[in-house]
Amino acid sequence: MTDSTTIGTGLIRTGPIRYATAERFARPRPVKDEDPRPSSGEICPQLPSRLDAVMGPPLDTHPQGEDCLNLSITTPARDTGARPVLVWFHGGGFSSGAGLMDWYDGGALAAEGDVVVVSVNYRLGALGYLCLDGVSEGNLGLYDQLEALRWVSAHIAAYGGDPGNVTVLGQSAGGLSIRLLLDMPEAKGLLRRAILQSAPLEVATRPREAALVLGRLFAEALGTDPHTADVSEILAAQRETALANLRLSGSSMEPAFTPVRGADPLHLHGLDPSSDPSANSSFDSFDANVRGLDVLYGWNLDDMTAFPGEGDDTASLTRRVYEEPLALFGKRLARAGAHVYTYRLDWRPAGSPFGATHCVELPLLFGSREAWRASPMLGDTPWEDIDALGSALRADWIAFARTGTYDPRRHV
Template sequence: MTGPAVVRSGPIRYAVAERFARPRPVHGHDTRPSSGEICPQPPSRLDAVMGAPLDRRPQGEDCLNLTVTTPARDTAARPVMVWLHGGGFSSGAGLMDWYDGGALATEGDVVVVAVNYRLGALGYLCLDGVAEGNLGLYDQLEALRWVNANIAAYGGDPADVTVFGQSAGALSIRLLMELPEAQGLFHRAILQSAPLAIATRSRAEAAALGRIFTERLAAHAPGVAPRTADPAAVLAAQRDTALAHRERSGSTLEPPFGPVETGGVFLDAQVRGMDIMYGWNADDMSAFPGEKSENGDPAEPTRRMYAEPLAALGRRLARAGARVHAYRLDWRPTGSAYGATHCLELPLLLGSRAAWQQCPMLGDTTWAEADELGRAMRATWTAFARTGRPGTVAPPFTCREIPAPQP
């Protein structure tokens, strides 16, 4: 929680973008106040698990905004932690109270940056002559450039940046590792419950979904082009495309709009020497009823969707010369039907009692109990951001180093 010990700045506009165009950095002569907007979006499909957000933010396309939470705007050159939220590339925002970095900043003496990026069709539509895809990813890249150029004024060290993200945010980090333009903009990374099995889709598949979106948009806004359609019509067409994609794929987990294959190869040189921690929650898949095994046990789909692909990534990163740690959270809150579910670590790391007070996945757990575990987990995250090592951990949280392969 943000208290008198920290300074929270923002929302701050870090870039601007025309619809379906790449972002452009905000220059010093642009002194307009931030809109405070978050990307237009439908309700989250995880509201039943997390609860609906209690804060209401204006939605609009001037949404490339971020916040900075720091112990002090001084010259201390603290480690910087940049947060990329999840939400299936269709919902969420760094500005939400859920993602207040006050506790991390206060307890770990770090600077926390929380980033908005474009979502759904506005961020990930792939359609010839209209949108190239991956615009939300390029928004994140622009936010990291903003951090590099500006964070020293907030007490942070631009040469000591850890990017951390959950679910779609963690997938984004995996893809940022492939972008040559991102090299040097972050030095450590934490990937929380990244569903790597659905990391990207082919450009051909993305273009096919783009054509479905165009057809559905024409039904909601006849004669109106995608670049000029009202955001409400865009969201309606996005919803219809999601339904069509579910029928085509049979998956209730894979979003209709998400990253497209970059066409590049895994850049060993980009991760060599980097500190990377990845992990998952033991019952991650309990959040997705349509994806459970026949007996309702989330263990097997969690293994298939998270544990095995993440372990393979860890081995690959270690071979490339990264220093790698893997974690797992086994905490099952009393009175919760979801166990150690997807998103459960979020209230342990970010936000406050007020932000999470109506959170179903916490069950009957008191905030004091959750915060005690959260304090330990925050210490692990900030220790990693500071040293590249998680320090001492204890159950229900486990962490181990992935050994580098022998030559």
């Protein structure tokens, strides 16, 4: 059962919709079509974002709980229009954020491009990415995203979308998620195109043994059975684990809970940041999955200004963390037969101390003046200027979703 609301532009916003259910630390199960229960509207329990100082804290609130596998849909019409579909996976370091947040309202994209926009919640932090023997295999958030894509494939035609023309787009951890979904044989055929925005591939995954070390630190901090602990206790243990990870890694950027490399049965190989992120893979689903796929990837000129403590030379850091690993990934895509395009966003909002920082493209694509009100990364740039540039960027993303091509000169 879903509720639909017609909004001022004539668009229909449907949801939240429960696309799957999951017991704690278990894989998701699809929701049966005959399930009459309305969605909880919950987002995954989470601590404040590490990027609040850059983006500002979210101005909307949603109930937090474990019945969080919900998505929302914005569509021009519930008809037989067979429109291109854009499925959004949010960022947040695998520990914060939600597709239901006002930041990720796809109304402008849907209205300007006559496309259907789907925004997805998935499990975060320990609930989504804990790796601990006898408790959680890890990578549950990835399985949530896979289940969301299956739901879209099965149901999006009823919302005016074309299940054969799905573009998956994600930023930061959402972009990393897309990269890893390309390794999953189960994802083949669920997407036609992909857009990866500022995906820091060198922190995409953690080796299983290293993940188990952090899992044991989490269990020690929790001090009780993870299956029955209160959510507040889990979040407190998450915070302690994040501090321990900061001491161990020395990195303010690397999350404590990330996808696990080499976890059985999901073999995510070949993401060694010291080499081509995929070239030494012994897992052959990647080549089969991406052959013929249209892929657009890119980064922001000053991405690393969002992560103080990583170093003063943010230009060099941005090249090392974003540009160089993404370039290697692009070469691997091309060798496998994908159609590959790249972009770099250089926009530095007036009055912002962060420049073309991590996340700065988000208000160009999603959300509204109200959702992004007083965001530090936007400085004192008038919303009219933001929306004008956003209109051009949205046109590029819409054209890619329709045609699979990207021309950076189109709006220069």
